Amino acid sequence: MSVSEVRLRLRAGASGRRRPRPLGRRIQRPGVYFALPAIVLFAIFFAYPLVASFWQSLTATSGGVTRFVGLDQYARLFADPLIGTSLFNAGILLVVQVPLMMALAVGLAYLLNQGWLKFKGGFRVLHFLPAVTTLVAYSVVFRVMLATDGGAVNQLIGLVGIAPVDWLNHETWARVALIASITWRWTGYNMVIILAGLQAIPAELYEAARMDGAGRWTIFSRIVIPQLRPVLLFTGITSTIGALQLFDENFILTGGGPSDATLTPVLYLYKVGFRQFDFGYASAIAWLLVALTALIAFVQFRLTREKL
Template sequence: MTAAVPSVTLAKDAARAHRNARRRRTAVPYLLLAPALLTFGVFKAYPVIDSLLLSFTTGSGTATHAAGVANYRRLLDDPLFWTALRNTGEILVLQVPLMLGLALLMAVGINSTLVRWRTVWRLGVFMPSVTGLVATGVIFAYLLKSDDGAVNWLLDIVGLPAVDWLGQPFWARMAVVLVLTWHYTGYNAVIYLAGLQSIPRELYEAAMVDGAGPIRRFTAITVPGLRPVLLFTIVLSTIGTLQLFDEPYVLTGGGPDNATLTVSMYLYQNGFRFFDFGYASAIAYALTLLVSVLGAVQMRLMGERER
């Protein structure tokens, strides 16, 4: 009986040591993840939660008080918010199909075996996307000047009348569309080019043997083969355009007559010009909801087609 006591004690000590070692092994991954989790919590999660709480307050600067859903009701009756939303939607409807259509055509052209110096062409079409957004806006602001801009100078050479690109509401929106298309078309073309190179060449060869022409091969092989890539670029381009800020801010400042005022610019004005952070936060969450709904609809529609 006396010999059993030390053996029981030793067994308990061994079990305790095993549990402690297991806890240490389990804690190691969390310790390694701790810096990233801390950074995410401080710079991502906390601002998101704080802005959500802020959207239920009203006031200027730090003098705020609880307001319930008053900011969201204010959104529904704010004509300037609906103007910004309409401007953003019009730019989206015009720019995204134009940009992605041109990007797809460019990718198909560069991917052709008939094109020489394809590496140079790839670099050339991608270069605009690495240009800074502010620099792009400043450059195009000079190019599109109504009196001595290079674009109107070229129009005059070919006998066309000058256009007040930045002074007329319609042409100001077209200028924003032009800048966005120039900046992002090459980026999407490179993505499509990567997708094209994953489509087996045997499919095209078999289609040519069957007598399919270029258009038929494009619609029956290229487009279906690029469907996941198309979905990716459509969703990202939609999200990016709904968050549009830099280009119209630098190019037109939201004018003329709020013709290029976007939702993100209106959010910025309320938050950092009028210091109405509660209303600005409500605009941000309204935009987040819109982005989420449109993204889910696009993925749902493209997913059904894929099945």
């Protein structure tokens, strides 16, 4: 047998064998099997409701008959005065409550990060306890405390000669009560996240700043805040989303009143959908909230991206 014949037979045998698949292809199918339950749950409980709600926003139901109306439901948003009122109230929360809560969270976290402070664990638990309470439970407690007649807050300020305040039935004071309750609930939650960011700052930065003669304020403004920008961005975006999606607190405390002073977009969505049964328009309000939330988060990210 010549050398050329041997080579031909070897090539024929090699071509007849099945080449082994790469490792990535061999584990690909079992990986899909493991991920399949999560994919199914995602499709049923997230993807399908998302698509269904968008389709519902393009329809209207009248006399038990659902018909396609295109963008008419979105056109109603621009002519609805209560949409503007609810967005104005949400804007007050974004401008007043979110910065106030963030400032308190940063201050408390900075204080709890000091080496001279004793009983740090107890103080951390004490400040974080409001975040553990359920939204409904603490809202009911605040409603009882802020009652005009016999409320604990009015009784306390009455000891110093201040007349009772109608906290939940006056437009201005109702907003103050709502801002106070939300701030009490979420300050500790953001404080823990910011405290974790503070503890991740290298100690060498503090030592170098002190050696250069930097004071407490210089260290705080030139080292702490710049190092905390990613954490502050995260807490700021989540707080913004929470303000736009506020429902439990104002639903229980004031029901959106008085005179729609505490009406928020989600509470208005609830009233349109589950009291007026106008689910098409309610879905349009929901998608308006999605667009606003995405826009505000995008702006916040772009404003801080160059500094991260």
